[in-house]
Every structure is written in structure tokens, then in C-alpha cells.
Amino acid sequence: MAVIAHLRVPADSFELGRILELEATGTIELENMVPLGEKAVPFFSVSDAVRESFEQNVENHPSVERIVEVTRHDDERLYSLDWNIGRDVFLQGVIELQGQLLSATGTVNTWEFEIRFPTHEALSDFQEYCSNAHIPLEVGRIYNPVRPGTGMWYGVTEPQRETLMRAVQGGYYSIPRRMSTQDLADDLGISDQAVTERLRRAIETLTENTLIAMEEELAEEFEQPQES
Structure with missing residues (x-):
């Protein structure tokens, strides 16, 4: 039976976290991860307060082919990222163990993820995978499956x-x-x-x-x- 886990990892412990580096305050919301061919293109939103330094850091990263501003709304901008996901050991583990990325939020030091795994064993295997890859992983709340999109409150408002x-x-x-x-x-x-x-x-x-x-x-x- 599937489980949903809230996970926390240091921003500098996985490739996407290092790419989407923030120099000061601010947050990054990962909106979606769209598979295109052999790539997984992330869409994420960033506030205008950190936009300039953020764009420069991302564009200069060796794993990034290009970053594209998709839309802007109020003081936030939505970007898509063309990058080499093969260098990201953490996200490769999620894919290999059939995890489904439900949400992700990054700050200067930490990223928090909500990931759905098909079984408890898959989650345990992912924890072992991260340990073997020397990725510090903090496991928070774990709860049983709900219908996709209902979140941790099971769809109750x-x-x-x-x-x-x-x-x-x-x-x-x-x-x-x-x-x-x-x-x-x-x-x-x-x-x-x-x-x-x-x-x-x-x-x-x-x-x-x-x-x-x-x-x-x-x-x-x-x-x-x-x-x-």
C-alpha cells in the first residue's frame, strides 16, 4: 500500500538544490516536474526579491542548458529549467523507486519534499539509497495513501x-x-x-x-x- 512522506534535505546535498541556490532570504516553490523525452523539466516560482541573483546563479551552473521565464504574476515569476537530471542522485533515486513528487519548497539551506511511494518498502529502500549516497535525509510525517491531489488533510477543507x-x-x-x-x-x-x-x-x-x-x-x- 502506498505512503506519502514529508522529507527534508540540505539544499547543498543534491544537484537541483545546488542549481537553485539562493544567496539570501526567499523561497522556491517547485510547481511541477514534467517529463520530456529522457529529461525531467522542473517548473518553479521565485519571488522578485531574489530574482536577479537567482537567475545569474542558475545560468552559470554547469548542469543547466537554459532557464526560461514562463510567466509573471504580482511579485513572483514562473520559470522552466532545461538541465541534466542525470547528475542529480537524489531525484534519480526518487524516479528509480517509483516515487511521485507531490510538492517541494526550497530555502537558503533546506528543501522540503512531499513524495508518494508505492509501498512502505519503497520508502525504506529510498532511505537506504540516500544513506548509501551520503545524502542527509530527515523523514517527517508519514501517512497512508489518499486520492491524488487531496493532500495531507484527505481533501477536507x-x-x-x-x-x-x-x-x-x-x-x-x-x-x-x-x-x-x-x-x-x-x-x-x-x-x-x-x-x-x-x-x-x-x-x-x-x-x-x-x-x-x-x-x-x-x-x-x-x-x-x-x-x-
């Missing part, structure tokens, strides 16, 4: 989470019930109809993206032909 958690903590689902729908509505400052709708959507989304998603994934694994 912040208002839905707040309503559901307050309902559980306040005894809305206790027997006997210690909190009514109106009590919960007054506590949140919304209508009782809004409370009912938030709870319905939260429970439906949570069930779809956890229990049902896991059941479907187990069924798919069971249906796959076994290797002889």
Missing part, C-alpha cells in the same frame, strides 16, 4: 475540519449527545444548516479519500497477476 473536530470534541456524536446542532452553530458563528452541510461534506470526503481509496487500492493489488 479547513472549515470542514474545524466543524468536524469541534463536533467530536464537544460531544456531538456522544451518547447521550452533549452538544446539539444549534450549539455547534452558535460556537462557530454560522447557521445550523451550514453546520449540517459541513459535517456531511467532511464525512463524505474523508470516507472517500481514506477507507474507500484504501479498499480500491487493495482490490487493485489483489487483482494484479502474480509474477511466476
Whole structure:
């Protein structure tokens, strides 16, 4: 069964981190990693505050063929990078172990990744791979699979989470019930109809993206032909 792991690595311990070096403050958001032929072209956003020195550092890096500004919005710019991914041991490990890069954020010293691996064993193999490659790897939160794109909250929005958690903590689902729908509505400052709708959507989304998603994934694994 697949797992999603939050990982942290020093910026200078992998090639893309060294390419996208920041001299001062600021962050880099990796927006996407698009495979084109044998290359993987990253798209990432950078704030205008660090743009000038950032562009110069990237253009001068020996692994970079070119950097292209794709769009700009407010004080951020979106770039694509044409580079030699074969020099990046860290990302090669992600690819080899069938990891799916969900998000990545870089600062001056550190990059944080959210990566989906097909199994717990694949994540363990990746940790061993990084250890053998002398890449310092800090593993943070690990959680079980959800449907793609739902994130660590399983697709439940912040208002839905707040309503559901307050309902559980306040005894809305206790027997006997210690909190009514109106009590919960007054506590949140919304209508009782809004409370009912938030709870319905939260429970439906949570069930779809956890229990049902896991059941479907187990069924798919069971249906796959076994290797002889």
C-alpha cells in the first residue's frame, strides 16, 4: 500500500538544490516536474526579491542548458529549467523507486519534499539509497495513501475540519449527545444548516479519500497477476 512522506534535505546535498541556490532570504516553490523525452523539466516560482541573483546563479551552473521565464504574476515569476537530471542522485533515486513528487519548497539551506511511494518498502529502500549516497535525509510525517491531489488533510477543507473536530470534541456524536446542532452553530458563528452541510461534506470526503481509496487500492493489488 502506498505512503506519502514529508522529507527534508540540505539544499547543498543534491544537484537541483545546488542549481537553485539562493544567496539570501526567499523561497522556491517547485510547481511541477514534467517529463520530456529522457529529461525531467522542473517548473518553479521565485519571488522578485531574489530574482536577479537567482537567475545569474542558475545560468552559470554547469548542469543547466537554459532557464526560461514562463510567466509573471504580482511579485513572483514562473520559470522552466532545461538541465541534466542525470547528475542529480537524489531525484534519480526518487524516479528509480517509483516515487511521485507531490510538492517541494526550497530555502537558503533546506528543501522540503512531499513524495508518494508505492509501498512502505519503497520508502525504506529510498532511505537506504540516500544513506548509501551520503545524502542527509530527515523523514517527517508519514501517512497512508489518499486520492491524488487531496493532500495531507484527505481533501477536507479547513472549515470542514474545524466543524468536524469541534463536533467530536464537544460531544456531538456522544451518547447521550452533549452538544446539539444549534450549539455547534452558535460556537462557530454560522447557521445550523451550514453546520449540517459541513459535517456531511467532511464525512463524505474523508470516507472517500481514506477507507474507500484504501479498499480500491487493495482490490487493485489483489487483482494484479502474480509474477511466476
